[in-house]
Amino acid sequence: MIFLIGLLAVLLLALTTHRDAATLTLRPLSSQHRLILRGIAFLLLALQLTLQIRNSDSTAFALIEWTGLFSVEALFAAVICTVLRRWREPLSYKQRKFGSLS
Amino acid sequence: MKRHFRPAMTWLHDWSGIITGWLLFAIVLSGTLSVFRPEITLWMQPELTRQTVDSDQATEAAIAWLSAHASDSPSWYLDTATPRAPFTLAFWSDKNGYTQRPLDPVTGSPDGLRDTRGGEFFYRFHFELQLPYPWGRLLAGIAAMALLLTLITGIIAHRRFFADFFTFRPGKGQRSWLDAHNLLGVIALPFHLMIAFTGAVTLASLFFPWSATALYKGDTAGMQHDLNPAAIERPRSGTAAPLAPFDAILHTAQQHFGKTGIAQIAVVNPGDRAAVITMTAGNEDSIGITSHTISFDGPTGAILAEHIERRPAIMTYNVLYGLHVARFAPGVTRWLYFVSGLILTALIGTGLRLWTVSRARKVSHFSTILVARLNVGFIAGTPAAFASYFLVSRILPAGLADRAGLEIRCVFLIWGALLVFAALRPVRKAWPEILTLAAAACAAVALFSAPWHRAVDAAGAIIAILLAASFTFAARRSSLKNRII
Amino acid sequence: MATTRYRSDIAIRTLTGIAGGYLLAALLSVAIARWLPLPRIEASAAGMLAGLLAWPPLMMTAFAIHSLPRLCAGFALAGALLAVLSFWPV
Known part of the structure; x- marks a missing residue:
């Protein structure tokens, strides 16, 4: 549950970056919308931290856990963005034939 | 001045990274495994099936056994039994010098338990690199400082820190490697900085003893007492x-x-x-x-x-x-340390890889080929060698003489052989071959965890399967036709 | 000729950063330990941590300052100042 709150927040943050907004939504967002989304995302992250502090014996422990969880959530968000982008713009013929240039 | 700053820091990032990268890769990977140090020891002791132990009773049994069998030792050091590590880990001196063995929580004796270093191998290697004192620790300390330097210069070198926060564009060669490197660095940056600096702190007295020397003027006993x-x-x-x-x-x-x-x-x-x-x-x-x-x-x-x-x-x-050292860490945090450690390992791996990818279009220089071959040997070879430690530990007969020493010699033998193989074999072929070997070794670790009754066996098998899947994926990708070496 | 000059520039900076930076950090740790009004063990620990923190930025400075003479002069001056603080008889 705590993880999902954070994941939602991080996905909202991804929406506010130029490149990933184009991936996650069809239309680019206005800068005002972006600001609102970013605000909600930070509120959600703060809510997540508050919940963790309440569940934990020590604030320091909760803070360490929150930082660590953020990394995992951001990794998930990046994977989701990548998969969605792949799904939106399939590989070119050349890439499929010869494998990608990696 | 300003125009000069970022290129200079990028240059410093590249060079400090390439010089210490392989060493750091091995240090960080072994450190990541050390997060589960007692669990790995338990995995390698299939005879220890007891779920709960009374810590004080186990200590009393250990002290009784040591009093009877190790009374000549100048000192004994015990790590008490915990729910994570249901055995007493003892360190004492016998006729062959100091030994460290788990002691049975009921009998207090090491008899009946296998002679293995268990997770202690990764822990010790992490900062002593299997080298005599103080050389291993000096190298590890320098590596920690270099990691800190490389991280800070890397932040300065990264131009689009927030704009590219979640960006990964696969299938685009150098672009993709740089994306992955940036992504892995940015998402866990607080952990990376923390672990690099605190790692240097653990070895600080080796590098900066001068403040204590100046104040205590050689009175080591007085300093120890004050400490x-x-x-x-x-x-x-x-x-x-x-x-x-x-x-x-x-x-x-x-x-x-x-x-x-x-x-x-x-x-x-x-x-x-x-x-x-x-x-x-x-x-x-x-x-x-x-x-x-x-x-x-x-x-x-x-x-x-x-x-x-x-x-x-x-x-x-x-x-x-x-x-x-994260001894405080509750369960979830410990897993987060493990995952963050893997992210740091991957960060170093992608950084080393970028060095060759970004130079592949230029004329094949000797140094580029050398870096490419060392990359295969370390990035693919180290996980394969570490996985083989688990296999060797299960395969060697339980009663063998100097079993613990033999296990470790096997790891270094396999590691060395893989490095030599990677140095001789064309890079294009060596990548998929060694990565496949690493995948096979991880899959075998999952099988050797049978019958998966204990929590450490089940969890170990799951991690091993996930790692095997990742290495299989990497091996397939690396065997694609037109990829850069 | 450009490459020799480039190489010697890099060599000097590397040496200044690693050896000079270490020397400055070590002197800083001693100076801090001597002048902090704390019990001996506390001052030693504080000095040690300060030295550790100072080394990486010093290394970066060795590569960040464009003019080589200015860099060497700066390091020498800082070293002299810290040496005075470290060895001044109290």
Whole structure:
């Protein structure tokens, strides 16, 4: 549950970056919308931290856990963005034939 | 000045990274595995099937066994049994020098348990690199400082820190590697910086002893005493005297420590009139290590000294140290340390890979080929060698003489062989081959975890399967036709 | 000729950063330990941590300052100042 709150927040943050907004939504967002989304995302992250502090014996422990969880959530968000982008713009013929240039 | 700054920092990032990268890769990977140090030891001790142990009873049994069999040792050091590690880990000296073995929680004896270093191998390798003192620690300390330097210069070199926060564009060659490198660096940056700096802190006294030298002017004993006033040191008297009943001493210590319990016990001069028993409290409730210490007079069991750490600078040091070794960490946090460690390992791996990818279009220079081959040997070879440690530990017969030493020699033999193989084989072929080997080794670790009854076996198998899948994926990708070496 | 000059520039900076930076950091740790009004063990620990923190930025400085003479002069001056603080008889 705590993880999902954070994941939602991080996905909202991804929406506010130029490149990933184009991936996650069809239309680019206005800068005002972006600001609102970013605000909600930070509120959600703060809510997540508050919940963790309440569940934990020590604030320091909760803070360490929150930082660590953020990394995992951001990794998930990046994977989701990548998969969605792949799904939106399939590989070119050349890439499929010869494998990608990696 | 400003136009010069970023290119200079990028240059420094590239060079400090490439020079220390391979060493750091091995250090960080072994450190990541050390997060589960007691669990790995337990995995390698299939005979230890007991789920719960009474820590104090296990300690008493261990002390009784050591009194009967290791009375000549100048000192004994015990890590007490915990729910994570249901055995006493003892360190004592016998006729072959110092040995470290898990002791059975009921009999207190190492007999019947396999002779293996278990997770201690990864832990020791992480900062001693299997080299004699102080060379391994010096190298590890330099590596930690270099990691810190490379991280800071990397942040400066990264131009689109927030704009590219979640960006990964696969299938685009160098672009993709740079995306992956940036992504892995940025998402876990607080962890990376913390672990690099605190890693340097654990070895700080080796690099910056000068402040203490200047103030204490060679009075090492005085400094040791100031460092922990409850650590009593006194010479052997030569008169024999048995240790006081241990259950009473343990009971007193438990009362003083409260719910954190006893983590470590040192018995110096056992069996002598001058015996001292020093107990250190656990730190499940605070980040800092060694926050509470008590020492007892061996023959009488009377308290000699007690110390609760409250001095700000020493506490800062202890907290930084504690952040690195993460003994405080509850379950979830421990897993997050493990995942973050893997992210840092991958960060270093992608960085090393970028070096060759970004130079592949230029004329194939000798140095580029050398880097490419070392990359295969270290990035694919190290995980394969570390996985083989688990396999060797299961395959070698339980009663073999010097079994622990043999296990470690096997790891280095396999590692060395893979490095030589990678140096001789064309890079394009070596990548998929060694990665496939690593995948096979991980899959075998999952199989050798059978019958998966204990939690460590089941969890170990799951991690091994996930790693095997990742290596299989990497091996397939690396065998694609038009990829850059 | 450009490459020799480039190489010697890099060599000097590397040496200044690693050896010079270490020397400055070590002197800083001693100076801090001597002048902090704390018990001996506390001052030692504080000095040690300060030295550790100072080394990486010093290394970066060795590569960040464009003019080589200015860099060497700066390091020498800082070293002299810290040496005075470290060895001044109290």
